[in-house]
Amino acid sequence: MCIHLKPIEDYLKSIGYLEVYRGQVWSENCREWIYFDAVLNIAELQEKFKLNKTIVVHDYQDVKVGSELGILCTKCFDGIMGVHPNASYAK
Numbered sequence: 137m138c139i140h141l142k143p144i145e146d147y148l149k150s151i152g153y154l155e156v157y158r159g160q161v162w163s164e165n166c167r168e169w170i171y172f173d174a175v176l177n178i179a180e181l182q183e184k185f186k187l188n189k190t191i192v193v194h195d196y197q198d199v200k201v202g203s204e205l206g207i208l209c210t211k212c213f214d215g216i217m218g219v220h221p222n223a224s225y226a227k
Contacts, residue, residue, distance in 0.1 A: 137168055138212035144185055145216060148172055153218075161215075169215040176206055176218035197222060 137145050149155065157171040178193055190211045197203040203220030 137170065137216075138209050138214040140191060140209045140212060141207070141214050141216055144181055144207070145170060147184070148174075148176075148216070166215065167213040169217055171204070171217045172219075174218050175221045176216070178205065178207065181207065196220070 153172045153174045155170055156173045158168065160166055161169045181187070187207070190209060192208050192210055194204070194206050194208045194215060194217065196205070197220055203222060204217045205220045206215055206217035208215040
């Protein structure tokens with residue numbers, strides 16, 4: 137995980153979020169993505185970590201392949217994803 141997102145990963149694990157997947161997803165434009173079995177509070181993460189413009193919100197909704205909400209580092213192509221709050225299986 138890139139240095140821009142590593143503190144967020146560590147924080148999420150410290151509060152008990154369960155990592156369910158780590159690896160390269162989608163395409164070669166994605167380096168390493170981590171998926172957590174939780175709905176991430178993006179506004180809280182943005183405030184707590186003072187995320188700069190290289191970190192963007194990834195909001196993907198699809199009823200066929202699944203939905204996700206998280207943050208991406210546009211510099212390193214890493215991401216931290218959670219369950220989309222609109223998904224039927226959101227916790």
